[in-house]
Amino acid sequence: MATIELENIVKRFGSATVVHGLDLAIADGEFVALVGPSGCGKSTTLRMIAGLEDVSAGTLRIGGVVVNHHEPKRRNVAMVFQNYAIYPHLTVRENIAFGLYTSGLPKEKKAARVDEAARILGLEDLLDRRPAALSGGQRQRVAIGRAMVRNPSAFLFDEPLSNLDAQLRNQMRIEIKRLHQRIGATTVYVTHDQVEAMTMADRIVVMRDGRILQIGTPSDLYDAPADVFTARFIGTPAMNLLPASHGPDGLVVEGAAAPIRAPASAAGVARLLVGVRPQDLVCTDAGAGADPDVLTVTGTVTAVEPLGPETHVHLDTSGGPVIALAADRAAPPVGAPATALARTRALHLFDAASEQALGRAAEHA
Amino acid sequence: MIAPAESLDAPAGRRPLRPGRIVAWTLLFIGGVVMVTPLLFMFSTSLKTAGQVYDLRLIPASPTLANYVEVLSDGRFLRWFLNSTLVAVAVTLSNLFFDSLVGYTLAKFRFRGRMIVFIAILSTLMIPTEMLVIPWYLMASQLGWLDTYWGIMFPGMMTAFGTFLMKQFFEGVPDDFLEAARIDGLNEFQIWWKVAMPLVTPALSALAIFTFLGNWTAFFWPLISVTSRELYTLPVGLSSFAVEQSIQWEMIMTGAALATIPTLLVFIALQRYIVRGVMLAGLKG
Numbered sequence A: 001m002a003t004i005e006l007e008n009i010v011k012r013f014g015s016a017t018v019v020h021g022l023d024l025a026i027a028d029g030e031f032v033a034l035v036g037p038s039g040c041g042k043s044t045t046l047r048m049i050a051g052l053e054d055v056s057a058g059t060l061r062i063g064g065v066v067v068n069h070h071e072p073k074r075r076n077v078a079m080v081f082q083n084y085a086i087y088p089h090l091t092v093r094e095n096i097a098f099g100l101y102t103s104g105l106p107k108e109k110k111a112a113r114v115d116e117a118a119r120i121l122g123l124e125d126l127l128d129r130r131p132a133a134l135s136g137g138q139r140q141r142v143a144i145g146r147a148m149v150r151n152p153s154a155f156l157f158d159e160p161l162s163n164l165d166a167q168l169r170n171q172m173r174i175e176i177k178r179l180h181q182r183i184g185a186t187t188v189y190v191t192h193d194q195v196e197a198m199t200m201a202d203r204i205v206v207m208r209d210g211r212i213l214q215i216g217t218p219s220d221l222y223d224a225p226a227d228v229f230t231a232r233f234i235g236t237p238a239m240n241l242l243p244a245s246h247g248p249d250g251l252v253v254e255g256a257a258a259p260i261r262a263p264a265s266a267a268g269v270a271r272l273l274v275g276v277r278p279q280d281l282v283c284t285d286a287g288a289g290a291d292p293d294v295l296t297v298t299g300t301v302t303a304v305e306p307l308g309p310e311t312h313v314h315l316d317t318s319g320g321p322v323i324a325l326a327a328d329r330a331a332p333p334v335g336a337p338a339t340a341l342a343r344t345r346a347l348h349l350f351d352a353a354s355e356q357a358l359g360r361a362a363e364h365a
Numbered sequence B: 001m002i003a004p005a006e007s008l009d010a011p012a013g014r015r016p017l018r019p020g021r022i023v024a025w026t027l028l029f030i031g032g033v034v035m036v037t038p039l040l041f042m043f044s045t046s047l048k049t050a051g052q053v054y055d056l057r058l059i060p061a062s063p064t065l066a067n068y069v070e071v072l073s074d075g076r077f078l079r080w081f082l083n084s085t086l087v088a089v090a091v092t093l094s095n096l097f098f099d100s101l102v103g104y105t106l107a108k109f110r111f112r113g114r115m116i117v118f119i120a121i122l123s124t125l126m127i128p129t130e131m132l133v134i135p136w137y138l139m140a141s142q143l144g145w146l147d148t149y150w151g152i153m154f155p156g157m158m159t160a161f162g163t164f165l166m167k168q169f170f171e172g173v174p175d176d177f178l179e180a181a182r183i184d185g186l187n188e189f190q191i192w193w194k195v196a197m198p199l200v201t202p203a204l205s206a207l208a209i210f211t212f213l214g215n216w217t218a219f220f221w222p223l224i225s226v227t228s229r230e231l232y233t234l235p236v237g238l239s240s241f242a243v244e245q246s247i248q249w250e251m252i253m254t255g256a257a258l259a260t261i262p263t264l265l266v267f268i269a270l271q272r273y274i275v276r277g278v279m280l281a282g283l284k285g
Helices: A042-050 A092-096 A107-119 A136-148 A166-183 A194-200 A218-223 A226-234 B005-009 B017-047 B064-072 B075-108 B114-126 B129-142 B149-158 B159-173 B177-184 B189-198 B201-216 B219-224 B234-241 B249-281
Strands: A003-013 A016-026 A031-035 A057-062 A077-080 A154-158 A185-191 A202-209 A209-215 A238-246 A248-254 A271-276 A282-284 A294-306 A309-316 A320-325 A336-345 A349-353 A357-360
Touching: A003 A042, A003 A226, A016 A042, A016 A057, A031 A042, A031 A194, A042 A057, A042 A077, A042 A154, A042 A185, A042 A202, A077 A136, A077 B177, A107 A136, A107 A166, A107 A336, A136 A166, A136 B159, A136 B234, A166 A194, A185 A194, A194 A218, A202 A218, A202 A226, A209 A218, A209 A226, A226 A238, A226 A271, A226 A349, A248 A271, A271 A294, A282 A320, A294 B017, A309 A336, A320 A336, A357 B005, B017 B064, B017 B249, B064 B249, B075 B114, B075 B149, B075 B159, B075 B189, B075 B249, B114 B159, B129 B149, B129 B159, B129 B219, B149 B201, B149 B219, B159 B201, B177 B189, B189 B201, B201 B249, B219 B234, B234 B249
Parallel strands: A031 A185, A031 A202, A077 A154, A154 A185
Antiparallel strands: A003 A016, A003 A057, A202 A209, A238 A248, A238 A271, A271 A349, A282 A336, A294 A309, A294 A336, A309 A320, A349 A357
16 A cells, blocks of 8 residues: 655656646545546546656655656556456456566465455456456456456556446446455546546546646535536536626626625626536526525526436526426426526636636525 | 359348359359369379370379379488478568567557668568579678578568568557556566467468468579578479479479478468458458
């Protein structure tokens, strides 16, 4: 087990800088997810930790030791790849044992480790099969098994579930999480899927364009996103954003029937964005009220998505498209006008120019 | 051959008989006849006596195995056969090793001058063998390699074609496989040998087949580089039947028929790789 510390880590490919001075300290046994859209530098960062890419500048420590120039094998990390990278010409047993190829362990010990990993991952009956005869989930388990047998100081996962179908992904997500709870090894998990990050990680690192936007626990990111990008990236459906500006009676939000009370944090910012999560915005039959602590959004229903536990109502408002929740799953018909309400304490405020958060809109008692 | 008429009422799923297919099958049939006829004549002639050689009947009037007995009891033939085997096997193994090693390096490592090396290797493909024979000969002569097994083998120990072929295949091997092995602590040679090589077996099979056949039937360079009869390869040895006294066609054909046995064995052993290999390599056999 080990800590991983990144200090002002930079990665350049030729003249292009793809990672701009990352600072990140991962505690021993922590599960950290790096999330962000394609090309945000998350995989590159992981590969630098693994030793598959050189670090252009900065200091990388694993277990307190500077490993910038260490070969991958000297870092004692294990990596699970998106394409599993299990060898088609070897059986499951040989694939798992491959992790111990250079370990120098006696044969019996290797076999015992392989059996142990297979038992934990439920692969005992598949040990003599070849990868071609395995399902995607089983292949991924083999890849994890190969990583496990080495007792590495850290596990690195590079989008390990991207190639699986949705159901299997949910299942493997839980399995990986359980495995982490059981083994307790430091884990860095790269994904572009915020649900994976939210459900698995102790802490999430949101990245964009080679920079860290925010580091925090899943609830930190959900409740207090630091900027518009993180706010939209975390949570499904994405947070609604409505342009707003100061008026004589408070904040005038486009698409809202009445102004809301302007919080202190909004003072001095001319153009704002008001964010409201669809889960906090509920359709109502009651007409628009004038309560300054309630955001009242009005618009026309363009689509209704019943998901079972909840029903999403898509509204076209003067501030742009908005997604709200149908109260008691009773959605208004498509084409009809609708009103949706949100308490102002559930709103997020952002500076429209810098896209930085201004904090939550505090409800007046 | 042309599908019989009943195929018209064949169960659904069979393709109907179309004029295009008739033309295709006819052309293939003619091609087959053109290719098989010389082989049939070879076997036929090998079963004839010297007097019957110019009797062009395909089935000899009185077939005899006497030629086979004579050729096989002649110690020289066996020697040439073994020489050819040695040369073809050694050159094939060498190509499998070096071509894939260089091909892998060019495909999977980024280093300064990589393209220059690759183009330099590739450009040798454009030089005809006949032009290379003189430098080879001078080289072999200066280094004392003439009239040795090594002298026959050295020009083919590594080929540009094989390097190119293997490079193309290694480019198709996902980097993840290699990186996973790198993280598992294998060194670069181990990664090549334990991980990359098993993933390109179809290409290795294709390369093995082409190299073996090319060397088994090679004539020009072995003829030039070797003067001792005991170092002759089979094609050179067989040709010597033609110049000793008179042309002994029945003996040449018997030797040639025997010489096809290893190639047949290679084909039978590797036939499932041949079609795949040729398709993958985008080559004609």
